[in-house]
Every structure is written in structure tokens, then in C-alpha cells.
Amino acid sequence: MASPRVKQWHNLALVCVFICVIGQVQGQVLTPNLREENGKARREQHILQNIREEVATMVQKVRAETVLPALASYSIQLYELTENLTRITNSFTNLSTVIEELQQHIENRSVELSCPSQSWVMHENRCYFYSTSVGSWADARGGCQSLNAMMAEATTRSINEFLKAQASLKGGSYWIGGHDISVESRWEWNTNGANIGYTDWGPDQPNDVRLGQDCLELLEKFQWQWNDRECTRVQAYICETAARYRPT
Template sequence: MAVTRSVLCFGLILFFFVLQRGVFGHVICPGCQAPFVRLDHGCYMYLFSNFTKSWSDAQAYCRSKYANLATITSQRENNMIVSYVRSKFPVSFSWWLGGNDMAQEGRWVWVGTKSVMTYTNWYPDQPDDSGGREDCLHLWQNYAHRWNDEWCGFAKNFICEQ
């Protein structure tokens, strides 16, 4: 009986440790479930994605995790995401975000809520719909960590947010 109780106590301690620390050793705050971690007020997939997909496939992947491609609604949130990306991925990167103007050219909305973007962080002269086929939003290091519109079929890393 004493051995069973010890094993049970150890199991409960281990369970609560994993619950608090998350699968990857990062503190999981209330409201975020692994593999998501809290950054400021949002839950973002830990290390974002380490593989590439088209915008639509990235959104489908996020949905499979009960999330959407990330929505950025303030300069503070944008700065926080850029800071995190720069610290974890110091090499060149391009990340799909949840914005698009697929339904109506020039009317940028967030995929999760279908709400029109009120905050933007476009690189100068963007969005430009180059070639008449750029309908998806990405964050691009080459554009000083600002936003750019891009052809949705390109394979890029992506950021999921719950």
C-alpha cells in the first residue's frame, strides 16, 4: 500500500510539473495548452512552425491545432512577435500571418474573425498586389520585419495563434 501511494504521489507531482512547464520546458500560462505558449496576451505555437506550407495549408494546419494563423492587432503585439522571432530565428525568415484580401482586393481581413484589419504594419508601398495575385499577409525579415502581401501558394513558415 505504501509503495502504491508513493507511486501515485510521484505521478501527481510529475503531472503537475509537466502541466506547469509544458512539453517543451517552457512555462505554460493558464489558458494556453501545449504546444502553445503565452506571449503577452496571446497563445502562440511554441517556436511557431519549423516547416513551410502554403498559406491555405498553413491555416488548415493551425485549424487542426484548434487555432488560426496569427492575428496582430497592435504595435505592441507586432513588436513582441518580431522580438520573439528574432531571438529564436536569427537567420532570414518569412512567416505567414492570418491576413488576406482574397474575398475583395484591398479589403484586408483576419482569417479567424473575418474582421477588417484596423492595425497594420505594412512595409512602404505595400500591399501592392504585384502581378495581380498577392492576397496573403506575411511578416518578412527582408522588409525590416514589416508586412508584405504575397502569393498565397508560396511555402513559408507560419505562426499559429489560439
């Protein structure tokens, strides 16, 4: 039976043999070709790492130079839009308050259509003034303008019948706002030059006697039907204006 010291030397010899074997195996595995490929792989990994670092640097630079300023600009614009929206909302709120106050005011006070004074008479939503002064057709136009009105226009049967009825109560003939001064036989209203549609000409009218009758009148002789007359004739006239809403 071997002594303990002999066993120790035996084990030590085995370890040495094992180490030698491993060294031989490694020497066989890491041949020159394998060592070259292993170095190439390490170089490629190093290049790839450099590329990754450069890409990361470029991304950071792009973000710093373009993305971040753009985000900052969008943030400012969004803030300004929010401020504008707030102002608009406040304006609508104030407007709603004004409308509510106006509605309340209307409910608390009754209003009705009325004419400038008692000298005017109302038909539908228009007021009419029968002058006591006289003048030519041009004078009549100026007289109505001085009252912030226009010469009366009998554009419908309803208006025409009202004007005739009022004229019959007052008596006399009256200028109204029609003429064919611009183009003979083309009768138009003075305010806007619109062709006269509805008409109420008296017997055999218009006849343009002596080629000088270019202005329109309500002729008493014809029961206030229409007649063409020399514009220089002196007589009364009828003015017209819109009725206004006024508190009662």
C-alpha cells in the same frame, strides 16, 4: 252594610261589564279596512320572507358552484408554487455549496495561465506557435486548425511587436492570418472577416505585384514588417490560441 256574597256578585258584574266594553272597543278598532290592511301586511311579510329564503338559496348555490371550486383551485396552485419555490431554494443552496467548494479548491491550489506546451510562447493572455514545417497560406490555416488554434492576428501594436521580436529570434518569414482574397485591397482577418485596423506595412506595401499577392506575411527582408505575398508561396507560419488556467 252589604254582605260578602253581595260584594262578590257586584264584582262579577263589573268584570262582565269590562269584558263587554273591551269587545266593543276591539270591534270598533278592527274595522273592515284595518282588517284588510292587516292581512295585506301579513301577505307582504310572507312574500319578503320567501324572497329572503330564495336569495339565501341562490347565494349558497353560487358559493357551491363557483367560489368553492375557485378557492380549491387557488389552493392547489399555491401548493404547487410553494413546492416549486422549495425546489428552487434547494437548488440555490446546492449551487452555493458547489461555489464554496470550488472557491476552497482554488484557495488550496494555485493556478496560472499556461500554453498547450513548451513549443508555444505567451504574450498577455494568448499563446503563439511558430511552425517548423512550411506550406502555402491555406496549408498554414489548416495546420493551425489541426492544433485547435487559428492563424496569428496582429490586431494591436503590442501583439505585432511581440510577433516580430519572436520571428527575429527564430529567423525566416512567416504567414499570419490576414488576406484580401475576398475583395481586392480590402484586407481582413481570417477568423471573423473583420477589416484590419492596425497595420505595419513595409516600404511601398501592399503593392499586389502581378495582381496575385493576396496573403499577409511577416517578411524577414523588411525586418518582419508586413508584406503582401502570393498565397501559394511555401513558408513557415504562426498560430494563435488562448492561454488556459491550469493548476501549478
